[in-house]
Amino acid sequence: MFLEMPAFFCAGEPSGDLYAGLFIRELKKQFPDARILGVGNGQMRDSGAEIIFEYTRLMSLGLKDSVMSACHNYSAYRNIARWLCRLRPRVFVAIAYPGMNLLLCRYAKKIGVRVYYLMPPQIWAWGKFRKFFVRKWVDSVVSVFPFEAEFYRGLGIETIEIENPLVSKLSVYKRNDHHKRIGFMPGSRPSHVRRNMPVVLELTDLVYGHIADVECCLIAYDSRQANDFKKDVKDGVRVVHENRYQVMKNCDLLVIGSGTASLEAALLGVPQVFFNRPSFLDFHILRRFVRISEYNLANIYFGKKVVPSYVGYGRARLVNSICEVITNTVKLEKNKPYGTRGSPMFTKEVQ
Structure with a gap:
């Protein structure tokens, strides 16, 4: 999947940085000499990626925040797009943050870069119209959630399902x-x-x-x-x-x-x-x-x-x-660990 390097990863917020870091660590185990660079923060940096742009000033969420940060996000988009054009990576991996990453997927596709989307847009929750953009600009969706992978396959979008790396880490x-x-x-x-x-x-x-x-x-x-x-x-x-x-x-x-x-x-x-x-x-x-x-x-x-x-x-x-x-x-017994998906967290459900 990622034999062709270098690879450019783009995470626009902490959860994306977390999953990107976990994913890159696994990738580095298979390809120790792989060159991976992109947009992220501490987790990606610690995993061995070269950080060319920190996301700390991005991280908008919701209608109001997206409107307020639109100008800055567009400036960041142009900056990252220039890096993509200059570096010409073989693979572009977008992680979460669809407001900017979908546009970067479009640009990467335009310049001939293969595009993957890890933690893709949550179109199962809202904004189902975005499926047209994903289908057109993304070669493969990579999902860590079984229900999400099934949803995207149902839309006819090529989807790779992987085990959530948090399970083994935690x-x-x-x-x-x-x-x-x-x-x-x-x-x-x-x-x-x-x-x-x-x-x-x-x-x-x-x-x-x-x-x-x-x-x-x-x-x-x-x-x-x-x-x-x-x-x-x-x-x-x-x-x-x-x-x-x-x-x-x-x-x-x-x-x-x-x-x-x-x-x-x-x-x-x-x-x-x-x-x-x-x-x-x-x-x-x-x-x-x-x-x-x-x-x-x-x-x-x-x-x-x-x-x-x-x-x-x-x-x-x-x-x-x-x-x-x-x-x-706070008065409950000692914590009870999860077994499989569906195990109860509380000894008594709180309504």
């Missing part, structure tokens, strides 16, 4: 610290964090005020985000980013505002509650175009509701709903 973690702890993960994109952080800060105050002998910690994606978190949190709330998966595993409960982090927590077997606080425009306008009723990636992946999830624009309602789950869950 299976090695065991809990090694049984102090009562609640972890908070407000998201990876700056716009997500801005909306979710007020909910997290209010929840940490409530937890310290009503639950004895519990530690609250904010789990950051990287050191840059950790430094941003430290500016907002009060004394007593620990901010961590190193050895992130072990910290997650050592929690009694995780309060999560990111889809990929929710799936990671599910694969780790850690109880969690998921919440999402979209922008006003997304909540009242964009959701009318969404074709699915379930927003949590772990629930979609396992095919059943294993994670309580709350989506809403109002902060007070989200805080009240999450508080109820915290009260019921």
Whole structure:
């Protein structure tokens, strides 16, 4: 598949960087001398890729953020397109971030580069019209989700299904610290964090005020985000980013505002509650175009509701709903690991 090098990978946000890094590591095992370069951040860099452009100023999500960042994303698109033209890689691999990556797929195809799309557009959720762009500009879709691979094949699009690399990566973690702890993960994109952080800060105050002998910690994606978190949190709330998966595993409960982090927590077997606080425009306008009723990636992946999830624009309602789950869950027995897809996360389902 990737015998012809060099290969250019393009990840526009943290979850794409994560999967790209895992994918490149496996690729490097088979082809140690392969030259891989592209757009990404720490995970891709650590896997051995040459980073020519960092995505940190991209990462828009939703209607409002996409409109606000359109000019910058177009500038980034032109910059990356110039690199593609200059380097002329044999393979272009787009990872997530379809707002810009679909256009880059179009350009790569135009200059004769073979195009793969890892973590393709979620047209099973919304924007099904994008299937025409994928069919025209992408040679093969690469999916880590069985339901997604089946969906794309049903559209007549060439699809390669691979095992989700997170499954094997996370299976090695065991809990090694049984102090009562609640972890908070407000998201990876700056716009997500801005909306979710007020909910997290209010929840940490409530937890310290009503639950004895519990530690609250904010789990950051990287050191840059950790430094941003430290500016907002009060004394007593620990901010961590190193050895992130072990910290997650050592929690009694995780309060999560990111889809990929929710799936990671599910694969780790850690109880969690998921919440999402979209922008006003997304909540009242964009959701009318969404074709699915379930927003949590772990629930979609396992095919059943294993994670309580709350989506809403109002902060007070989200805080009240999450508080109820915290009260019921923080007293549960030790974490029970997942067996296969469909295994329950909670000893008692929370409505």
